[in-house]
Amino acid sequence: MPIDFLLELLEDVRRGAGHSFSGIGVLVSDDPDGLPIVPLRPLASTPTFGSTRELLIAVSNKAHELHDGFHIMSSDLCIVRFSQYFSPSIVPGLVADPARRRGGRYMAAMFGSTLRNVVVSGVASADYGVAVFEGGREVRAA
Numbered sequence: 001m002p003i004d005f006l007l008e009l010l011e012d013v014r015r016g017a018g019h020s021f022s023g024i025g026v027l028v029s030d031d032p033d034g035l036p037i038v039p040l041r042p043l044a045s046t047p048t049f050g051s052t053r054e055l056l057i058a059v060s061n062k063a064h065e066l067h068d069g070f071h072i073m074s075s076d077l078c079i080v081r082f083s084q085y086f087s088p089s090i091v092p093g094l095v096a097d098p099a100r101r102r103g104g105r106y107m108a109a110m111f112g113s114t115l116r117n118v119v120v121s122g123v124a125s126a127d128y129g130v131a132v133f134e135g136g137r138e139v140r141a142a
Contacts, residue, residue: 003120007132007140009053009077010124016057023125024060025070025105027086031117032072037084040069044083052077059083070108075119088112094136100128109133 006028013024029035044065047055052073059066059082072081088111096102096110106128109121113133120139122132132140 003132003134003140005077006120006122007130009056010122010130010132012053013056013060014124014126014130016053017060020061020063021126022060022062022064022067023103023105023123024056025086025109025121025123026056027070027072027109027112027121028075028077028119029072029117030075030119032080034117035072035084035112035115036087036089037070037072037081039081040083040085041065046082052079055079070105070121086112088115091136097138100131102128106131110136110138113137 014021047058061067066083069083070086071079072084073079086108088108091111091114105123109123110133112118113121114136120134124130131138
């Protein structure tokens with residue numbers, strides 16, 4: 001899983017969503033059943049049109065029903081679940097970069113990237129930009 005590709009994808013989503021960008025969190029996992037997730041919108045219709053990039057831009061609009069939570073992608077970057085509440089355990093000793101403005105998604109992505117069934121995680125925010133995590137470390141930021 002190329003880290004640079006995920007970083008570019010998240011930056012494209014951030015730019016593509018424009019002024020109505022709600023922020024985004026993604027988890028790359030080939031075992032989503034083993035993740036501490038629950039759907040935030042179980043009755044929402046799931047979009048099936050377009051590329052992963054186009055889908056993520058569409059659902060990252062504040063007005064879209066699926067804008068909240070984390071989206072789960074397989075390692076080939078196909079979206080397998082939209083809008084999931086993700087609640088990983090706090091990992092003692094992990095410290096986020098104090099210079100970055102952090103929110104709940106940022107911290108969940110950082111802690112969640114330590115899970116054995118998470119290949120990599122990433123977040124994008126209008127406030128703090130893009131961050132990608134692997135093994136509890138922020139490996140790339142934009």
